[in-house]
Amino acid sequence: xxxxxxTSLKFERTIDSAFRRVCWTLALLTIxxxxxxxxxxxxxxxxxxxxxxxxFLTSSQWDPANEAxxxxxxxWGTFYSSVLALIVAGLLGVSVAIWLTQNFLPSRVEWFLKTxxxxxxxxPSVVYGLWGFYYVIPMLRPFAGWLHEQFSxxxxxxxxxxxxxxxPAALVLGIMILPTVASISRDALSxxxxxxxxxxxxxxxxxxxxxxxxxxxxxxxxxxAALVLGFGRAIGxxxxxxxxxxxxxxxxxxxxxxSNTLAARLANQFPEAGPSEASALMFAALVLxxxxxxxxxxxxxxNLRARYKLARVGVAR
Amino acid sequence: MKIDPMRRLVLSLLVLSCAFVAGCAKxxxxxxxxxxxxxxxxxxxxxxxxxxxxxxxxxxFKDYEKESSTVYVDYQAKGSGAGIQDLINETVDFAAxxxxxxxxEIAKVKNGVxxxxxxxxxxxxxxxxxxxxxxxKLSREAYCKILMGEITKWNDPxxxxxxxxxxxxxxxxTVVVRSDSSGTTHVFSTHLxxxxxxxxxxxxxxxxxxxxxxxxxxKAPKNDGVMALVKQTPGxxxxxxYGFALQTKQPVATLENQSGSYVKPTTQSGQASLASVTxxxxxxxxxxxxxxGADCYPIVSYTWLLCYQKxxxxxxxxxxxxxxxxxxxxxxxxxxxxxxxxxxxxxxxKVRAATAKxx
Amino acid sequence: MxxxxxxxxxxxxxxxxxxxxxxxxxxxxxxxxxxxxxxLIACLPLLSLLGMVIYxxxxxxxxxxxxxxxxxxxxxxGGFGNAMVGTITMVSxxxxxxxxxxxxxxxxxxxxxxxxxxxxxxRFVARVLSGLPSILAGVFAYAMVVLVMKSYSAFAGGVxxxxxxxxxxxxxAEQSMRxxxxxxxxxxxGMGCTSAQVVRRVLLPTAFPGILTGVLLAVAxxxxxxxxxxxxxxxxxxxxxxxxxxxxxxxTASLAVFIFNFSGSAFDNxxxxxxxxxxxxxxxxxxxxxxxxxxxxxLQR
Numbered sequence: 001x002x003x004x005x006x007t008s009l010k011f012e013r014t015i016d017s018a019f020r021r022v023c024w025t026l027a028l029l030t031i032x033x034x035x036x037x038x039x040x041x042x043x044x045x046x047x048x049x050x051x052x053x054x055x056f057l058t059s060s061q062w063d064p065a066n067e068a069x070x071x072x073x074x075x076w077g078t079f080y081s082s083v084l085a086l087i088v089a090g091l092l093g094v095s096v097a098i099w100l101t102q103n104f105l106p107s108r109v110e111w112f113l114k115t116x117x118x119x120x121x122x123x124p125s126v127v128y129g130l131w132g133f134y135y136v137i138p139m140l141r142p143f144a145g146w147l148h149e150q151f152s153x154x155x156x157x158x159x160x161x162x163x164x165x166x167x168p169a170a171l172v173l174g175i176m177i178l179p180t181v182a183s184i185s186r187d188a189l190s191x192x193x194x195x196x197x198x199x200x201x202x203x204x205x206x207x208x209x210x211x212x213x214x215x216x217x218x219x220x221x222x223x224x225a226a227l228v229l230g231f232g233r234a235i236g237x238x239x240x241x242x243x244x245x246x247x248x249x250x251x252x253x254x255x256x257x258x259s260n261t262l263a264a265r266l267a268n269q270f271p272e273a274g275p276s277e278a279s280a281l282m283f284a285a286l287v288l289x290x291x292x293x294x295x296x297x298x299x300x301x302x303n304l305r306a307r308y309k310l311a312r313v314g315v316a317r
Numbered sequence: 318m319k320i321d322p323m324r325r326l327v328l329s330l331l332v333l334s335c336a337f338v339a340g341c342a343k344x345x346x347x348x349x350x351x352x353x354x355x356x357x358x359x360x361x362x363x364x365x366x367x368x369x370x371x372x373x374x375x376x377x378f379k380d381y382e383k384e385s386s387t388v389y390v391d392y393q394a395k396g397s398g399a400g401i402q403d404l405i406n407e408t409v410d411f412a413a414x415x416x417x418x419x420x421x422e423i424a425k426v427k428n429g430v431x432x433x434x435x436x437x438x439x440x441x442x443x444x445x446x447x448x449x450x451x452x453x454k455l456s457r458e459a460y461c462k463i464l465m466g467e468i469t470k471w472n473d474p475x476x477x478x479x480x481x482x483x484x485x486x487x488x489x490x491t492v493v494v495r496s497d498s499s500g501t502t503h504v505f506s507t508h509l510x511x512x513x514x515x516x517x518x519x520x521x522x523x524x525x526x527x528x529x530x531x532x533x534x535x536k537a538p539k540n541d542g543v544m545a546l547v548k549q550t551p552g553x554x555x556x557x558x559y560g561f562a563l564q565t566k567q568p569v570a571t572l573e574n575q576s577g578s579y580v581k582p583t584t585q586s587g588q589a590s591l592a593s594v595t596x597x598x599x600x601x602x603x604x605x606x607x608x609x610g611a612d613c614y615p616i617v618s619y620t621w622l623l624c625y626q627k628x629x630x631x632x633x634x635x636x637x638x639x640x641x642x643x644x645x646x647x648x649x650x651x652x653x654x655x656x657x658x659x660x661x662x663x664x665x666x667k668v669r670a671a672t673a674k675x676x
Numbered sequence: 677m678x679x680x681x682x683x684x685x686x687x688x689x690x691x692x693x694x695x696x697x698x699x700x701x702x703x704x705x706x707x708x709x710x711x712x713x714x715x716l717i718a719c720l721p722l723l724s725l726l727g728m729v730i731y732x733x734x735x736x737x738x739x740x741x742x743x744x745x746x747x748x749x750x751x752x753x754g755g756f757g758n759a760m761v762g763t764i765t766m767v768s769x770x771x772x773x774x775x776x777x778x779x780x781x782x783x784x785x786x787x788x789x790x791x792x793x794x795x796x797x798x799r800f801v802a803r804v805l806s807g808l809p810s811i812l813a814g815v816f817a818y819a820m821v822v823l824v825m826k827s828y829s830a831f832a833g834g835v836x837x838x839x840x841x842x843x844x845x846x847x848x849a850e851q852s853m854r855x856x857x858x859x860x861x862x863x864x865x866g867m868g869c870t871s872a873q874v875v876r877r878v879l880l881p882t883a884f885p886g887i888l889t890g891v892l893l894a895v896a897x898x899x900x901x902x903x904x905x906x907x908x909x910x911x912x913x914x915x916x917x918x919x920x921x922x923x924x925x926x927x928t929a930s931l932a933v934f935i936f937n938f939s940g941s942a943f944d945n946x947x948x949x950x951x952x953x954x955x956x957x958x959x960x961x962x963x964x965x966x967x968x969x970x971x972x973x974x975l976q977r
Contacts, residue, residue, distance in 0.1 A: 016870035023784040026777045027798045034801040040819040065523045095714040116719045122965045124900025126932050127954045130939045131725045159532035160489040163550040175721045206704040236809020238903035247496040247536035257532040263811050270907040272399030272498050285815045296807035375748040391913050544942030564750050565942045
């Protein structure tokens, strides 16, 4: 500070209050941005909402020529592929999380495994699509063909394998959401108080008895949150699905059949849409937003409550 | 005073971005593609639309750019539907489509539209059949039923009937169609509607079709995407412009035409089909739904360049004129090598005459 | 484990020793193997993906890949120089929008009003936004920018990416500012510093590595995004700089969209080009990620 303390002080105060105001305004703007995103999409979807209403969700036509739009198959495809992906990611992700937290590995190997999973999250979706199209699909082909031949009476394998379809899409999607599931489950597992584990071990329980009966039940809410958040991520994934799902809107249980998702529909149709189709696509975007936001909010809430509960476990005993 | 890390970051970012912009500018002037020492500003024409003629157009526009040195053309092969949409929204200088615009669409364009046939192409059924015969012939019944999802195996009796002597493998068919709004689909469905009343009633003619709801039908964007998927999928069959199959060396089916003979897609069979239409209307919109003649390839269509009638920018107007001149002149000589059918001379004259409408 | 005191004399001490053939132990080692192999399987996709990207991507890679424009089908050579320039430009635009506002908001959350209602709400919105499907950011930018400017543009692409970057920057910056020791701040306040001075002299310098980590992660994420650019920036076959002018209001190429467009091609040279683009994109992103992680590691020490 210089010698003219009075003016300098005044100057600093002005700066300070301006600075505070800027920060406050920007914080407010962040909330407004959230609102604006919802509003913009809702606003542009209004014509379609008025015209099609609820039937948009239950009809399965997408016919720009006759202006008939419905996204039932896309909603189904989104759900189905996400649930299957979640099975893959849940199995792999929770196993990885257990191996990372329950003293299985020397610290270097642990670091390697952790880095591998984190790098999975960094790979762009479009590169997953490229890899899936040129490697996963050809790799699955003989296996899927055999499944269809042997088990065509099972509804999951009732159709011949077309290449792009639910199975490759869900597998790749599962790998893509694996890091989300793994890292949140890891946090949940490592938050289990070690006293609980030590007590069980002291009673003579084997490592897996401890994991099954103590660690997993205590961390179950956190793992649940990991699965819900992973599901939310899967719902919104776009590029890999646009490249691997086959873009064919079908209501089917068969894993080998092509399918479509809301996000993939948006990615494929938006650039060429006329006014009526654009509005219908905005409606589809709104549906997608509702699905993914509710999964996300639900997941965030479970996660917070899980932490709160664990904190109480720590205090009470 | 010590420079705090935040400031250092900002400074280094600034320096970096300056260096980056300078680098780009330098790169631009140094690149061999830009003509040396041209002082006049180059005119850019932005186009978008059909993927059907895209390989040819991209080649033409690159060659033209080299020759003219004052004009360059950015063509985005987004699909015919998207091109027409862009033309209506005035986000492009020209569009391209294999489905000529409807009167309704033309009415939406304030500056008016001139439709100019640039080349013609054959829509072929490209397939991927490991251990298949050297040539697969498809009767009208066979290919209509395949596209309607009624035939699911390559050794189906309907296909076997028109391939006597050849052994067809027991492989499931995967039908690959377009996921986007497409002029190629329009051309193809026009033909199918002319050939098969059942198709006409159920699916009709359009740029997007409500395809049969069967599990062995997959969609891919653009001619290129359909071709890639066919190439990648054993047992697949899909419709594309002949050039795509020619250049990626995928086999194409020999199709039965109206007079019952089986014809391969060649330049001759394509030209025969073009020649079967004699009276060309003034707007140069000609549909060849199902050409008559023993040596005609059945699915042939012109593809159109869509220009505005009025251009406010004189440089762009001149560029459009020159470009069209180049395409119907010198450009025609390379069409055949890329898999397209050169325009008949009579049509070229009509196109040149129609160009005068662009002002 | 039941042990009654009455039977203590006859207690078989052998049962206290580990016996690997007991069913409990067997079950334990079985689970070890099963879960271990599952964890191992989880590593395979990354190795396969990276292996393929490096193997196929390096085949067609050459100097011209970086300085030339995308080729036509079946044309020799060509590259994705314009796409790289486009990606860098759009990510820079996004960073210009998201970094300052993200950090200033984080200052509010961590320092100026950490317990206010507004801060709670901002945190909630940021957390929800961080799970926003990237394509919806594209839809938003399409509605806000493309429909208004009536043209696809680099600017619209930048806005879409900024929406995705903001929550990442905001949340990591807040976290790293909260890790600044309270006594440092209290000391500064005690000396009579205004909030702005505390932030400039204490909070930002101390939290700087953490903030930078967040920015790097956000940049890495934005560089790889494809969906939000598909119908905001579209693509272009030409350079962003034309006639010495930076054309930010025109369709712009990006590496991610380049990969998408070329990967679905039937022409081998274009597919090879897509793999090369994927290699470069993955290298760019992994470098950013690894440097962010190294920074974070340094920070922990």
